[in-house]
Amino acid sequence: MEEEKFAAIIVGAGPAGSTAAYMLAKAGLEVLLVEKGAAPGVKNMFGGRMYSHALNQVIPDFWEEAPLERAVARELITFLDGGRSLTLNCQDLSWTEPPYHSFTLLRAEFDAWLAGKAEEAGAMLACGIRVDDLLIKDGKVAGIIAGEDEMAADVVIAADGVNSLIAQKAGLRKKAPAPHQVGTGAKQVIKLSPEAVSRRFGLSGNNGAAQLFVGDCTKGMQGGGFLYTNKDSISLGLIVSAAELQKNKHRISDLLEEFKASPHIAPLIEGGEVVEYSAHLVPEAGLGMMPQLYSDGILVTGDAAGFVLNLGYVVRGMDFAIASGAAAARAVLSARAANDFSRQKLGLYQQFLKDSFVLRDLEAYRGAPHFLEIQRMFKAYPQFATGLVSKIFTVDGGEPEHLLGKALGQIKKSGIGWGQLAGDGWKGARLL
Amino acid sequence: MAGVWILAESREPTLELLSAGIDIAAQLGVKVAAFALSSQLAEEYIKCGCDEVMLLPPLAAGQPLESYVPVIVEEALLNGPDIILIGASQRGREIAARAAAALNTGLCSGCTGLRLDQEKKQLVMERMLFGGAAVQTVVCETRPQMATIPPRTFEQAQPAEGHQGEVRQLPAAPPSPVTVVERTPKTSEAVDITEAKTVVCVGRGVGKQEDIALARELAGVLGGEVGCSRPVAEDLRWLPEELYLGISGKKVKPDLYIGVGVAGQIQHVSGIRDSKVIVGINRDENAPIFEAADYGIVGDLYDIVPKLVKEIKAALKI
Amino acid sequence: MPRIIACFKWVMDEADIKADPKSRQLVLDRVGYKISDYDRNAIEEAVQLQEKHGGSVVGITVATPGAKPCLKDALSRGPEKACFVNDPAFENLDPSQTAAILAAAIDGKIEYDLIICGEGSSDLYAQQVGPALAEKLGIPCATYVNKLTYVEGENKVIAQRKLDDGLETVSVKLPALITVLPDLNTPRIPSLKQVLGAAKKPVDNVSLANLQQTFEPCLKTTGILAATMERRRLKFTADPEDIRKVVDSLIKEGVIA
């Protein structure tokens, strides 16, 4: 029967899918949002911080109603080497005023809220349903298949995350991403009192901190650690290249335990209780793993499209997911106005993405993944930096040495070649 | 008669509740009464410290035990007991729930511990919550205060030299709208798992019924017994129900518990919590059993169990 | 054609409950909710009976307004209608209150032949609400049922009860209440169409005011403490050396000899 057809079916109620569903439903379309989890967000994880700009475009002043943890006031980057660490610590209180720069948040609540917004706007949300395949008619995507059931739609939006089955089924991407294209993330949420969180990170009120770690925590493998302060807990985790983990036979859970026990972290989480543990993949290969973004009757958004930027000092995925979900919704609205859901018409999506920060930023940092694949970034440089600065601060009655001399000594010690240093320095400055 | 009332399906649980009842009654300065199904039992209960026995007349053919509910309720309305303790067999639970509803009073089901608050003359009762993840303490604001108590929570009352009491015959149970058409008594072939020093527990991770042999072999070299999780007994029916451990099954306290393909959900863990050492074998490194275990072995049980058997044999030189 | 009521409860998922080891307070802020495990069997049984014999199935729950998501979940499992007895006051009810509220919401308001409850709820596991509800409604009940047959034309059910001392098959005149064990059936996993269909099914909202009664608790909870367990939580792999380490430790601890 005809009534069983939706204008759009969105697969996955993560930030990308819920944003698209929200916008389409608000525009009056009949929208179905399908989520395999028992509720939106139950299985979703991320590090812990979302940059606000993208969502603010879709839901202005969203912070007045969204379940958020803390507005980030303090950014820290820490290099680790054994007992040494070097931290760059930057506080900017303007970040904690509207339009807040970024927020820490917990996905279970946030995703449920955003999906709830879509539902409120009139989208139909079906949880506990896994989409298994696409309905193809005349070579065009015409709906979805879940178990025994088929459901037709003018257009399907794949928002099903890093392993996107839907993009594969649509033939937009060959197979699941290869190990070198993804990072494995593991995270624990550690409960502390709100006062302890604020005190330990020097935060006033409900301000938050975001801290990234490079060095020992990944045993020199490509990746890093992250720490975000929530209201009354800390999100702590690691992201390590899946390929390197495999090669070195390390288990991410063991690495995380070691990281927690290290003298740099242990005091920060002392007395805390682990209330949540999760693991998830992160697309890491940037534009290198971007599938075809659209075809007849289908669009690919968020992680499914590989829209994640991991620069070591910045991890961004949520804002890309939201902005790409919004761009997809706009493309669908145009297509609907013309009643044309062909590849050509839906190509508008790519245009919208190019006009927005999504493809612009990914393009700008195109080379970053390769740069970050350089081993030295994760072992030798942290060693060098911590060694140098610790040397500067060390007074031990030894011969005085100028800064340059100290630096030269440390470079020698870290075993980095001059050519490499110059090359990496130049590349780094250009790419990041 | 007011005071503390005891009701259980059979002799042992009645005597267990009696010992608790006598204790509370003494503190309250009231008497203890028990229901009995035969005059022989009535005598014994009196010998063991009961002040009054209410003798329930035999049921007509086809009447289930629960047909006594109206009789019990009637007696309670007439005599106003302070406390009614009921043995938490399945029938006991139904009787208790219905009697409490009829008497408009509170019932603490599955009460695992109780004491008397002397000042308020109130029972302070403990029970498990959330599958055993928490212990809830409750008091009953209405009268009588009722609780169902699992078997073996208390020691049995012992005969007290020359104790006297009265036996009172109760009216017959009214006809019941529920008729028993068939009874199949349990053929009790299973071992008493609660006595075992070592328990090897089979979970649903064991893929086929035949593969329980793996667990049996491990139990064999350790001189232990095989137990299981609830679904293995109830859904799959691979092992008798007397062997499943957990909040609704048996509670065990062995020296060594080894869970083989057991997820370790809280309802299960509640039954093995008091084991001296817990070992968990599971291929999912995030399985909850590892939170509850002293030694967790992450991997395929089909690989691990034979290795374990081999190592144990080597170590014990068998 | 039996008119069936299935009672279900919306409970915290106990697997999500964490505890603070020092204070032994439960940490409940990140728990998910679900339909109580055995109530899925209750709903499934009701729906299977309807599929076989016709009639109707209404799902009923007593909860706070926040439990609204339970309706879609329950309705996607087959009942054609839900009765949502909800009020902000219906938080942490004791079983006697729940039974009394259910009785007030059902008696004279919903026509029924059979009420099906779970053996016990996953959170309280009091195993009371079923039989207590039967008593309040003045109807017979059979508890711990693992096989249920509706006898067409005779207005009765035959139920097999699984009890400590064996099996007991009883014949029960309707209207009656049954509480079911999990081995009675395997609850279906709702399909997409069933989930979508659920959103269109009718829901009767019943508030405390509609019931024109008050419901006082009989039991008062004076404390809830997490059951903590000190365990070493050492982890090993399947490597033979690791297994040997475990065996050595167990021997040292004196638990194998």
Ligand SMILES: Cc1cc2nc3c(=O)[nH]c(=O)nc-3n(C[C@H](O)[C@H](O)[C@H](O)COP(=O)(O)OP(=O)(O)OC[C@H]3O[C@@H](n4cnc5c(N)ncnc54)[C@H](O)[C@@H]3O)c2cc1C
């Ligand atoms: C360890 C880690 C740390 C991160 N840190 C940050 C950070 O600090 N800041 C940041 O901005 N980003 C971070 N990210 C990236 C961010 O999490 C993702 O970019 C973002 O979640 C992408 O959103 P999405 O909606 O595209 O996909 P997801 O959030 O993955 O949502 C996909 C949804 O689709 C559902 N689904 C999948 N398959 C199916 C199917 N077949 N049928 C139905 N439903 C399906 C899933 O259940 C899920 O709900 C991090 C990621 C990881 C792994």
Ligand SMILES: Cc1cc2nc3c(=O)[nH]c(=O)nc-3n(C[C@H](O)[C@H](O)[C@H](O)COP(=O)(O)OP(=O)(O)OC[C@H]3O[C@@H](n4cnc5c(N)ncnc54)[C@H](O)[C@@H]3O)c2cc1C
């Ligand atoms: C009110 C209530 C009361 C309950 N009472 C009890 C009770 O008293 N006792 C009880 O046991 N349960 C009880 N349960 C059920 C309980 O919640 C769990 O569902 C049950 O204990 C799970 O049993 P399981 O671990 O055997 O099965 P599953 O949960 O299916 O777990 C199987 C495990 O085996 C692992 N596995 C699979 N294959 C392998 C392999 N090849 N090698 C290694 N590992 C493998 C899996 O990773 C998984 O963790 C109760 C539930 C409720 C709601």
Ligand SMILES: Nc1ncnc2c1ncn2[C@@H]1O[C@H](COP(=O)(O)O)[C@@H](O)[C@H]1O
């Ligand atoms: N709040 C509720 N709403 C509807 N049914 C309930 C509720 N609480 C309990 N029940 C039913 O009563 C059964 C036993 O619950 P309990 O007495 O809490 O163990 C459950 O399996 C449900 O079928």
